[in-house]
Amino acid sequence: MLTRWLACGLDPARVTVLRPSGKPVAHGVTVVTAYPAALPAGTTVLLGMKPYQIADVAAGLAPLLTAETRLVSILAGTPIADLRRHFPAPRDVVCAMPNLPVGLGEGVVALYTDAATDAAAKADIAALIAPLGLAEWMGDEALFNQVTALSGCGPAFLFRFIDALSRAGEALGIPADQAARMALATVQGSANMAARASVSPATLADQVASPGGMTRQGLNVLDADNRLLDLLTDTLVAARDRGAAMARGE
Numbered sequence: 069m070l071t072r073w074l075a076c077g078l079d080p081a082r083v084t085v086l087r088p089s090g091k092p093v094a095h096g097v098t099v100v101t102a103y104p105a106a107l108p109a110g111t112t113v114l115l116g117m118k119p120y121q122i123a124d125v126a127a128g129l130a131p132l133l134t135a136e137t138r139l140v141s142i143l144a145g146t147p148i149a150d151l152r153r154h155f156p157a158p159r160d161v162v163c164a165m166p167n168l169p170v171g172l173g174e175g176v177v178a179l180y181t182d183a184a185t186d187a188a189a190k191a192d193i194a195a196l197i198a199p200l201g202l203a204e205w206m207g208d209e210a211l212f213n214q215v216t217a218l219s220g221c222g223p224a225f226l227f228r229f230i231d232a233l234s235r236a237g238e239a240l241g242i243p244a245d246q247a248a249r250m251a252l253a254t255v256q257g258s259a260n261m262a263a264r265a266s267v268s269p270a271t272l273a274d275q276v277a278s279p280g281g282m283t284r285q286g287l288n289v290l291d292a293d294n295r296l297l298d299l300l301t302d303t304l305v306a307a308r309d310r311g312a313a314m315a316r317g318e
């Protein structure tokens with residue numbers, strides 16, 4: 069997220085990162101390993117540590133936050149009620165679920181806030197998120213683990229698909245390096261085409277398939293007994309359920 073914000077012109081002098089390792093983050097960005105005595109007025113805090121660390125982090129951070137501090141969390145499986153319990157002072161609290169392509173401005177960010185958050189703060193945070201890619205406000209927090217499974221975890225599932233497509237080609241005798249290049253370029257071109265198309269991906273799949281041809285035979289394998297659909301549904305269910313377990317502290 070920070071990579072993209074800096075690329076879009078955010079002044080690095082306005083950013084402070086707290087990380088225990090103290091490793092540099094980017095030119096001009098201040099990195100600290102301990103909390104300052106106070107935060108400047110108008111600070112937006114973005115939580116990005118592991119979800120299970122919330123209590124430890126709150127012990128040091130919560131006393132620094134005021135009603136005016138804006139709090140944005142990207143912690144998976146962490147409902148807004150947990151954030152408000154650990155960080156009681158801020159009025160404006162937003163849950164954001166980015167995915168890795170936000171670094172290119174081609175990500176997806178699911179967002180949720182509650183009625184306590186001020187409308188102006190919500191608009192400011194929407195403007196902050198906008199350069200990262202597609203932003204989707206969720207009306208129902210109960211869907212947050214589902215959208216985390218779909219778009220937050222989604223890049224990993226797509227990377228796995230690209231790798232599997234490549235290795236399947238290799239298994240059929242295509243040289244490994246060529247299979248890898250062709251699988252990646254096929255996914256990239258197809259995603260770009262689907263993004264620009266006026267018809268759905270399902271229709272595009274049928275358009276590739278010449279009647280009685282090769283593609284239809286392949287699609288029949290993916291479609292038999294809803295094989296691919298069931299596989300992806302099971303994948304999202306497993307990820308969603310892990311989010312629910314994390315929310316229970318497991």
Ligand SMILES: NC(=O)C1=CN([C@@H]2O[C@H](COP(=O)(O)OP(=O)(O)OC[C@H]3O[C@@H](n4cnc5c(N)ncnc54)[C@H](OP(=O)(O)O)[C@@H]3O)[C@@H](O)[C@H]2O)C=CC1
Nearest residue numbers: 086087088089090116117118119142143144166167168220
């Ligand atoms: N990976 C992804 O695609 C996505 C991740 N998330 C969420 O992002 C968060 C981070 O995940 P991920 O990037 O995979 O994890 P990483 O381990 O890469 O990053 C965790 C970060 O937390 C810092 N940290 C560790 N302890 C503390 C502490 N006590 N106080 C403050 N900061 C601390 C670490 O600092 P240091 O570098 O110095 O060790 C590190 O920068 C998680 O909550 C996850 O749910 C959300 C959406 C997508």
Ligand SMILES: O=C(O)[C@@H]1CCC=N1
Nearest residue numbers: 144166216219220221
């Ligand atoms: O794996 C995780 O828990 C986080 C949530 C979305 C992507 N990574």
